[in-house]
Amino acid sequence: MDWINAVIQGVLLGGLYALFAAGLSLIFGVMRLVNIAHGDLIVLSAYLALTVTTALGLHPLLALVIVVPGMALVGYTLQRAILNRTMGDDLLPPLLVTFGLSVIIQNALLAGYSADPQKLQAGEIETASVALGSIALGVMPLIVFATAVVVIAALQWMFYRTALGRAFRATSDNQDIAQLMGLNRAHVFGLAMGLSLAVTALAGVFLGMRTSFDPAAGSARLIFGFEAVIIGGLGNLWGTLAGGVILGVAQTLGAKINPGYQILAGHLVFLAILAIRPRGLFPRIDG
Amino acid sequence: MSAILELNGVSKAFGAVVVADDQSWTLDKGEAMGVIGPNGAGKTTMFNLVTGNLAADAGVIRLNGETISKWPAARRCRAGIARSFQVPQPFAHMTVFENAYVAATQGAGLSSVQADKLCLDVLERTGLLEKSNVKAGGLTLLERKRLELSRALCAKPSVLLLDEIAGGLTEHECHALIQTIKDVRETGVSIVWIEHVVHALLAVVDRLIVIDFGKKIAEGAPEAIMQSDAVREIYLGLDADA
Numbered sequence: 001m002d003w004i005n006a007v008i009q010g011v012l013l014g015g016l017y018a019l020f021a022a023g024l025s026l027i028f029g030v031m032r033l034v035n036i037a038h039g040d041l042i043v044l045s046a047y048l049a050l051t052v053t054t055a056l057g058l059h060p061l062l063a064l065v066i067v068v069p070g071m072a073l074v075g076y077t078l079q080r081a082i083l084n085r086t087m088g089d090d091l092l093p094p095l096l097v098t099f100g101l102s103v104i105i106q107n108a109l110l111a112g113y114s115a116d117p118q119k120l121q122a123g124e125i126e127t128a129s130v131a132l133g134s135i136a137l138g139v140m141p142l143i144v145f146a147t148a149v150v151v152i153a154a155l156q157w158m159f160y161r162t163a164l165g166r167a168f169r170a171t172s173d174n175q176d177i178a179q180l181m182g183l184n185r186a187h188v189f190g191l192a193m194g195l196s197l198a199v200t201a202l203a204g205v206f207l208g209m210r211t212s213f214d215p216a217a218g219s220a221r222l223i224f225g226f227e228a229v230i231i232g233g234l235g236n237l238w239g240t241l242a243g244g245v246i247l248g249v250a251q252t253l254g255a256k257i258n259p260g261y262q263i264l265a266g267h268l269v270f271l272a273i274l275a276i277r278p279r280g281l282f283p284r285i286d287g
Numbered sequence: 288m289s290a291i292l293e294l295n296g297v298s299k300a301f302g303a304v305v306v307a308d309d310q311s312w313t314l315d316k317g318e319a320m321g322v323i324g325p326n327g328a329g330k331t332t333m334f335n336l337v338t339g340n341l342a343a344d345a346g347v348i349r350l351n352g353e354t355i356s357k358w359p360a361a362r363r364c365r366a367g368i369a370r371s372f373q374v375p376q377p378f379a380h381m382t383v384f385e386n387a388y389v390a391a392t393q394g395a396g397l398s399s400v401q402a403d404k405l406c407l408d409v410l411e412r413t414g415l416l417e418k419s420n421v422k423a424g425g426l427t428l429l430e431r432k433r434l435e436l437s438r439a440l441c442a443k444p445s446v447l448l449l450d451e452i453a454g455g456l457t458e459h460e461c462h463a464l465i466q467t468i469k470d471v472r473e474t475g476v477s478i479v480w481i482e483h484v485v486h487a488l489l490a491v492v493d494r495l496i497v498i499d500f501g502k503k504i505a506e507g508a509p510e511a512i513m514q515s516d517a518v519r520e521i522y523l524g525l526d527a528d529a
Contacts, residue, residue, distance in 0.1 A: 166392070167389060173380050177372075177376050180361075181394045181442060182394030182442055184361045184362075
């Protein structure tokens with residue numbers, strides 16, 4: 001029973017990892033931008049939520065109403081003001097700029113909030129659970145997992161059914177032709193980053209409610225996000241959810257064997273999948 | 288008639304290679320103009336300069352009297368310039384319908400509902416309707432050429448630039464294409480058409496210009512131009528006074 005419990009907890013944890021990964025996957029898919037600052041933006045969202053909850057006395061879940069649009073705005077502005085200037089045929093300049101951004105965000109958070117670990121206080125919901133036979137499922141992990149499924153489904157629908165999604169895919173397919181079709185690249189990239197950071201805001205708030213965080217917590221989240229994307233296969237959103245779940249299960253099973261193995265087990269599974277299927281488990285089938 | 292598109296002294300060079308040499312011409316509203324010239328003469332380059340793929344080194348391009356030479360490509364498209372490519376460049380991972388839809392929503396700025404309607408209408412006219420849900424990467428060359436035309440039409444252009452879309456068509460297909468282009472013209476769209484299939488060109492255009500080495504070397508009524516020494520020299524390799 002313990003093992004089944006570990007698997008289920010891992011699946012639910014995978015929902016959080018999928019949220020870490022979805023924003024990363026989205027912007028890589030649309031504009032081939034590898035965002036090294038993604039983990040730090042997750043942590044930044046958590047701190048933003050911390051400020052909102054303490055200043056206004058809101059529950060962290062209600063704070064999402066402010067944090068999600070706030071981060072979307074940050075994303076759009078960041079892309080238009082800085083990142084668009086670095087975009088071109090070469091992947092390196094945006095990579096370096098987001099690396100720089102990562103350092104700046106970490107140090108700004110350190111200066112603003114100190115290195116003390118913080119946590120978003122969510123009250124009773126943190127410990128609430130529902131019983132499933134002899135297994136107790138946390139309400140929060142269930143909410144996070146359900147949110148991940150909804151977010152992935154919504155992104156999928158957006159990509160394949162809406163004008164904006166088709167603009168994203170056209171840009172991803174051929175930027176030059178997309179512009180000849182009247183598509184404003186700078187604006188579309190801005191919207192993609194805005195959407196990415198809106199998802200990141202969800203991930204950041206859930207992270208802050210689940211565990212304590214500090215200004216340096218971003219890099220581990222970046223790695224988990226990357227691993228989920230790569231395991232699932234680049235450009236496949238449902239694959240990203242599967243990748244998150246596989247990573248989550250690997251970690252909880254590793255922890256079951258020995259608490260010290262949690263993170264290591266996740267990395268080992270990632271490495272094994274990369275060795276066997278370098279394009280991930282569910283690579284996008286290209287037409 | 289007033290000019291819708293006007294090039295005045297437009298030049299472009301890549302290093303020492305001059306690809307557009309002091310080109311000036313105008314296109315009147317509702318007019319169809321043909322462009323001929325040998326391979327590598329700079330005909331496609333001329334389109335690239337008009338659409339904004341390339342920036343001109345010198346000269347002015349005007350659309351409806353407004354100078355657009357410095358505008359980015361996307362803005363020129365939204366202002367009414369659309370083109371088809373000689374070598375089709377569809378969004379390969381998207382369906383035929385979606386390819387058209389991007390042009391309709393972005394280029395023509397239509398709402399989703401309006402775009403649906405326009406795309407289906409255009410795809411029916413270009414004969415691609417039954418391929419709507421096929422990924423563009425899986426189309427044959429001829430279907431890709433039709434998609435080029437469909438996508439350009441879905442951007443609701445006032446000036447349509449066609450780059451060798453009749454090449455490789457059968458007699459029957461060519462006839463259908465000519466009819467489609469005539470229909471487009473009936474709706475008030477002005478057309479510039481680069482084409483080697485001369486009989487198709489002559490069936491549609493009011494005027495021809497001849498381009499060689501990036502320079503406009505002749506201009507006039509189609510019959511007169513085809514008879515001219517300049518064209519005979521280029522196409523038949525004859526000396527002007529032979």
